Amino acid sequence: MIELISEARCTECNICVAVCPTNVFQAVPDSPPIIARQGDCQTCFMCELYCPVDALFVAHDANDPAVVDEGQLIASAALGSYRKAIGWTPGSRAQRGIDQSFKLTEPH
Amino acid sequence: MANALSNAAGSIQFDADVLVIGGGPAGSWAACSAASAGARVILVDKGYCGSSGATAPSGTGVWYVQPDAAKREAAMASRDALGGFLADRSWMRRVLDRTYDNVNLLAEWGYPFPSDETGQERRTNLKGPEYMRLMRRRVREAGVKILDHSPALELLVDENGAVAGAMGVRRQEGENWVVRAPAVVIATGGCAFLSKALGCNVLTGDGHLMAAEAGADLSGMEFSNAYAISPASASVTKTLFYNWASFTDEDGHPIPGASGHHRSVIAKALLKHKVYGQIDRADPGTQAAMRLAQPNFFLPFDRAGHDPFTQRFQVILRLEGTVRGTGGLRITDNSCATSVPGLYAAGDAATRELICGGFTGGGSHNAAWAMSSGFWAGAGAADHARHRGTRAQPRQVTRAGGVALTQGPNRPFDPERATRAVQDEVFPYDKNYFRHGAVLGESLTRLDGLWHKLRIADAAAPENVVKAREAAAMVATARWMFRSALARAETRGMHKREDYPNQDAGQRHYLTSGGLDEVWTSTRLAPARDDVEVAA
Numbered sequence: 001m002i003e004l005i006s007e008a009r010c011t012e013c014n015i016c017v018a019v020c021p022t023n024v025f026q027a028v029p030d031s032p033p034i035i036a037r038q039g040d041c042q043t044c045f046m047c048e049l050y051c052p053v054d055a056l057f058v059a060h061d062a063n064d065p066a067v068v069d070e071g072q073l074i075a076s077a078a079l080g081s082y083r084k085a086i087g088w089t090p091g092s093r094a095q096r097g098i099d100q101s102f103k104l105t106e107p108h
Numbered sequence: 109m110a111n112a113l114s115n116a117a118g119s120i121q122f123d124a125d126v127l128v129i130g131g132g133p134a135g136s137w138a139a140c141s142a143a144s145a146g147a148r149v150i151l152v153d154k155g156y157c158g159s160s161g162a163t164a165p166s167g168t169g170v171w172y173v174q175p176d177a178a179k180r181e182a183a184m185a186s187r188d189a190l191g192g193f194l195a196d197r198s199w200m201r202r203v204l205d206r207t208y209d210n211v212n213l214l215a216e217w218g219y220p221f222p223s224d225e226t227g228q229e230r231r232t233n234l235k236g237p238e239y240m241r242l243m244r245r246r247v248r249e250a251g252v253k254i255l256d257h258s259p260a261l262e263l264l265v266d267e268n269g270a271v272a273g274a275m276g277v278r279r280q281e282g283e284n285w286v287v288r289a290p291a292v293v294i295a296t297g298g299c300a301f302l303s304k305a306l307g308c309n310v311l312t313g314d315g316h317l318m319a320a321e322a323g324a325d326l327s328g329m330e331f332s333n334a335y336a337i338s339p340a341s342a343s344v345t346k347t348l349f350y351n352w353a354s355f356t357d358e359d360g361h362p363i364p365g366a367s368g369h370h371r372s373v374i375a376k377a378l379l380k381h382k383v384y385g386q387i388d389r390a391d392p393g394t395q396a397a398m399r400l401a402q403p404n405f406f407l408p409f410d411r412a413g414h415d416p417f418t419q420r421f422q423v424i425l426r427l428e429g430t431v432r433g434t435g436g437l438r439i440t441d442n443s444c445a446t447s448v449p450g451l452y453a454a455g456d457a458a459t460r461e462l463i464c465g466g467f468t469g470g471g472s473h474n475a476a477w478a479m480s481s482g483f484w485a486g487a488g489a490a491d492h493a494r495h496r497g498t499r500a501q502p503r504q505v506t507r508a509g510g511v512a513l514t515q516g517p518n519r520p521f522d523p524e525r526a527t528r529a530v531q532d533e534v535f536p537y538d539k540n541y542f543r544h545g546a547v548l549g550e551s552l553t554r555l556d557g558l559w560h561k562l563r564i565a566d567a568a569a570p571e572n573v574v575k576a577r578e579a580a581a582m583v584a585t586a587r588w589m590f591r592s593a594l595a596r597a598e599t600r601g602m603h604k605r606e607d608y609p610n611q612d613a614g615q616r617h618y619l620t621s622g623g624l625d626e627v628w629t630s631t632r633l634a635p636a637r638d639d640v641e642v643a644a
Contacts, residue, residue, distance in 0.1 A: 017280070018256065019156045020155070020156070020159070021156055021159045021307070021309075022309055023279060023280070040309075042304055042307065042308070042309035042310075042343060043342070043343035044159070044343065045165060045404060045407060046159040046164060046307075050159070058407075059411060060341070060342055060408035060411040060412045061341045062304045062342055081410070082403060082404070082407060085399075085403035086235065086237055086238075086403055096238060097220035097221070097222050098222055098400055099167075099233055099235055100222070100397035100398075100400040100401045101167060101169065101232070101397075101401040101402070102230040102232050102233055103394075103397045104348065104349075104394070104397055105232060105233060105348065
């Protein structure tokens, strides 16, 4: 489930409020959005992909809330790791075109 | 019971030729196709067109087969037996043709398909985030007006019973929307009963309920018990990589017959004890390909600090219901029309029996069906609107919605309680995965009782209405599923009857279902096939 909006990183663009398919976030004037409906989070990780500054973190547990430590997440490069893996960060664009699924799904 | 539209004062109102409900692959193809035919199109999504639905957070194979007679024949034949010989070759051919053209269009539009060692582009897989980001861009460039976070609540119908638009809420603005349109495409996806299967919690059967209230019927709802392997606490229901997995019990003893991903065996084991998996049969090259193919698969493991290649992890089966089943709204012609004039269905909201019969593993065929049926439904809807003429507004428009929207003598029902009650019937492996006539009958008695309680409840409060309609849609969907499952007294495709474990050549037919207060089923002939009796 979504666990973190880094206040240090958030630019209050509210893209997460727009893209979350289950409407988990709530915009707040002159402030970062809040996680208003965590129970509706389906753990799809889409908000992380669309956050342009890697301010969000979705923990792996889809059933129960978890405690996360922002300092640790930054130290372990976990913030933004999925966006990077999918090739949506400026430095990882080459990842977009190297999908190896065909090696796994087509007859060998 | 029907309320006049004038009750909906205080709403933002739009006129369009075509309204598309749902912004996943099927809806976005439908919107593009209708707009390119010259229609004025509005697309509404419950969440956000681009991130909503089962495809966006995932990766999917596509049934993309070169136009080579032998390859096409092999592609069609490969799933015949799995699907219980219910697929229709004429539909398979046209979906293969349409999918081939549409995927090539994606390449033209800039989708970053990978190349193999020989430099040839490989177009058999799509990454969900890339694909749906591209589709949103195409929808916008086509001039379609998108309303995000705008769940549809009910259809509008005219005095002749033809569809006349829909209405819903803009949940981030706290207002209502009304779209008057002579053609509506239902592309709301299937129903996974809020199981948290990846991306599936927006898929609650809303379109099935809305269409049924307007008089549409469904087909193949017995093929609705797809389950996917998932790490126990995670949402990532990608089953492909379990082809390289071994499964064990709590003590580490192998579960006989579970290797690969034999879900029936795993489901049987889960009824008795915990089950653990490990992707221990992938060589280093395969492991590397997996990481590049589906980074999302590894998120739960990386974040929990587990190595799925060297460490065991607990697994469960999450219900995917009709999302990776094949039942849905019945299609009546090549334009993906339903039985209601002006109403079309596409993607997982529609039945996929025409190309899959009674089985689909998701991806591949469903992805092909979504882009093909969406394309046809959008074109069909635009055509319908053009012939109808939008200037000739219907004299009287009424709201087709009932449950949770109309007044009743009892207090409004609690959506969460209703949801849990329906989940208690459809989640358990010994009720839905493995079905039995007596057990289905008991479930139906409870579900029918639940429906009638919801029906006599008062309209939901505005802050609860979306969840209340979702709960009602899930109850309705579960009733069509189990009534159909009871009517098919055999095992075919994914539908497994413990009391009728064999396929019965005498039941190679389609099952239509429908109705709200009274649910019914009937049979239709499956396409004639010379080879079926021999092959079955």
